[in-house]
Amino acid sequence: MPDAMCTFAARADRLILAAMELKSTLYAVRDGIATITLNRPHRGNGWTGRMHSEYRYLLGEAEGDTDVGAILVTGAGRMFCVGGDAQALEGHSERGGYDPGTTPDLVTPGSREFEAFIEDFAYHFALSKPVIVALNGAAAGVGLVLACYADVRFAVSGAKLTTAHGPLNLPAEYGLSWLLPRLIGGAHALELLLSSRKFLTDEAHQMGLVHRLCEADALVEEARAYAIDLITRVSPESLRQSKRQFWLDQHRDVGAAVRDAGVLLNEMMGQADYREAIKAFLEKRPAEWGKESKA
Structure with missing residues (x-):
C-alpha cells in the first residue's frame, strides 16, 4: 500500500480508507457516528500544524459521508489537548512570529454560505452535522478553543481547563473572546479571559460550558449514546437547519x-x-x- 494511504479499524467499526496519512489523529465510523481522536498521548495531545491539518481533513470526510449523522471528538490517553505543543511554541519564539505549520492542501470543511465561518475553528459552525466533544482530561489554550467550538460538551469530573494565553503574552485565541461570552455570559467569560486561571470541569459545568459530567470509564459511551439518540429521534435536515440557524442568528x-x-x-x-x-x-x-x- 502506498505511504499516502493508511487504513484504520476499531473493533466492529467499518474500515476507513484515508487519503491523508494520519499521524496525529485516529478516525472511525460506527453507528452513524464519526469519531475523531487526537492521538499524541505522549505529548498530552499537544496541538501541531499537522494535527490541525488532519483534524480539518477528517471533519471534511465526516461532513461528506452520508452514513455519518454526528461527529464525536475526544483525546487519546489521559488528556484531551494541553494546547500548543511546547516544541512548536518554542519554534514560534525563535522565529519571532506565528507559523501555523499547516499543510498547503488545508481543508475548509462545511458550507460556504457565510464567509466568516471559513476562518480557523469557525468552520465548525459551517458543518451540517452536530459536533460533540468528550473531554477525557485537561484542555488548555487551543484545546479549550476546540472544545468551545463544538456544539455539545461532555467531560470527566476534575479535569483542568484554562484559556492559557495570558502567562504566555498572547491574546485570546481563535475568536474565543467572541465565542466564550455567548456560551457562558460576559461576566464569567471576561474573568476567565483576563486571568487565564485554571478551573475544573465541575466549575465549567456550573457555568453551563460543560453540558454533562461523566465517570472517566463511561465518558465516550455516554457521549455516543447521546449522539445515537440525537440522530435517531431528530431528522438530519432539522439537525442541520437548527445548527445553521443558531450560529447564523448570532450574526x-x-x-x-x-x-x-x-x-x-x-x-x-x-x-x-x-x-x-x-x-x-x-x-x-x-x-x-x-x-x-x-x-
Whole structure:
C-alpha cells in the first residue's frame, strides 16, 4: 500500500480508507457516528500544524459521508489537548512570529454560505452535522478553543481547563473572546479571559460550558449514546437547519431570523421526512429518516 494511504479499524467499526496519512489523529465510523481522536498521548495531545491539518481533513470526510449523522471528538490517553505543543511554541519564539505549520492542501470543511465561518475553528459552525466533544482530561489554550467550538460538551469530573494565553503574552485565541461570552455570559467569560486561571470541569459545568459530567470509564459511551439518540429521534435536515440557524442568528437581527425560519418552515413541510415524521407520530413509532429515498 502506498505511504499516502493508511487504513484504520476499531473493533466492529467499518474500515476507513484515508487519503491523508494520519499521524496525529485516529478516525472511525460506527453507528452513524464519526469519531475523531487526537492521538499524541505522549505529548498530552499537544496541538501541531499537522494535527490541525488532519483534524480539518477528517471533519471534511465526516461532513461528506452520508452514513455519518454526528461527529464525536475526544483525546487519546489521559488528556484531551494541553494546547500548543511546547516544541512548536518554542519554534514560534525563535522565529519571532506565528507559523501555523499547516499543510498547503488545508481543508475548509462545511458550507460556504457565510464567509466568516471559513476562518480557523469557525468552520465548525459551517458543518451540517452536530459536533460533540468528550473531554477525557485537561484542555488548555487551543484545546479549550476546540472544545468551545463544538456544539455539545461532555467531560470527566476534575479535569483542568484554562484559556492559557495570558502567562504566555498572547491574546485570546481563535475568536474565543467572541465565542466564550455567548456560551457562558460576559461576566464569567471576561474573568476567565483576563486571568487565564485554571478551573475544573465541575466549575465549567456550573457555568453551563460543560453540558454533562461523566465517570472517566463511561465518558465516550455516554457521549455516543447521546449522539445515537440525537440522530435517531431528530431528522438530519432539522439537525442541520437548527445548527445553521443558531450560529447564523448570532450574526443577524431577529427580523432576519424570523423570516428565515418562515421560509424553512414552508420548505421543510414539503419534504419526505416531514411526511414520515407525521406518519410515525400518528402510528406511535420511531421515524425512519430518508425512508422515501431508500425505497
